[in-house]
Amino acid sequence: MNHYENKLLNNMPDSIFSVMSKLALKHDAVNLGQGFPDFDGPLWLMEEAFAAMKSGKNQYAPSPGILSLRRAVCDYHKKFYDLDWNPDDNVTITAGATEAIYSTIKAFVSPGDEVIMFEPFYDAHQLDTILCGGIPKYVTLSKPDFSFDFNELEALVSDKTKLLIINSPHNPTGKVYSLEELEFIAKLAIKHDFLVMSDEVYEFITFDDARHIPIATVPCMADRTITISSAGKTFSMTGWKIGFTIASKTLTESIRKIHQWTVFAVNTPAQHAVATAFGRLDDYLPDFQAMYLKKRDLINDLLIKTDFKPHKPAGSYFLMADIPANKYQDDMDCAMKLVENNKLAIIPPSVFYGKSEEGKTILRFCFAKNDETIKKGIENLMNLV
């Protein structure tokens, strides 16, 4: 190791998404791996962005984000969740949820602090924790319903616990945390005085009778929760990278320090467009939700006919399916064979586990894809060689 190398970067893997996408290109495979839509968000939203550009909204935005967008975020949190936030003190617009995650972890996690997270985790939750010198501690979400053992969680809490991370609706399992689970987490957070970072980027993608509950709505949690979401998922514009954090004034001050000295400010015209879009959620959401319900049912029904048994998700645009027993060594072996032999790229989720071996028995499918892409992908899967 050279003296200028940062040892935190040793063993930091290439993202599995880049690895699988490169392989998808190489083998000309259908890509049900990458976690973003292969279709555009609404045209009116693009027109809003262009209108903002034409009216001179092209220079730096204020560091915390433009006021109208921060206000729109507060308004929809009031309307959908009855939460009272104010744009000046509580909301920070970030470069996607990705920056929100980094700025939050960097703001509160110091070297040696422990961070509890549920596995399978979203990779940035783990790697940002490590980048900040924090120590990840894992609670397993176990098949078939991806629930967790309350005792296992409680046993992980120590006097070094600084932060607990949840993601609901959950990537990659499609789990939507229940009120009982959230209340248990809240009870521990209050008793042991740690913060909760709640990644809610799939907040509007829930199915059947599943209901998204922000943990900030649980009594006494608003002041110790950092809620994160992203317009990228809600409006199918992941490339716009407009996300945000919502937190108490004190917590927001710390997050804004990191945001100011890393990103400073986020794309101005896209902020203007998204401010309008959050004001139109009532009109927009029914079709958006119906579209994902149809796609969830399509992929689930197709997979039932294969040897890969789906765990029907309650939320998000991901689905986990069991790998047929005795056919493959593990998820990595299966994913490599599928991309090479079947021209289907899928994510092997064992990389999202730090403790359990359960990830080796499943694969993650993304159904934020055109129906034809989903059908072609599962058709390729059925042509097993």
Ligand SMILES: Cc1ncc(COP(=O)(O)O)c(C=O)c1O
């Ligand atoms: C759970 C979760 N959090 C955060 C992100 C990143 O969001 P953004 O694209 O807004 O940076 C993703 C994207 O896949 C995600 O699945």
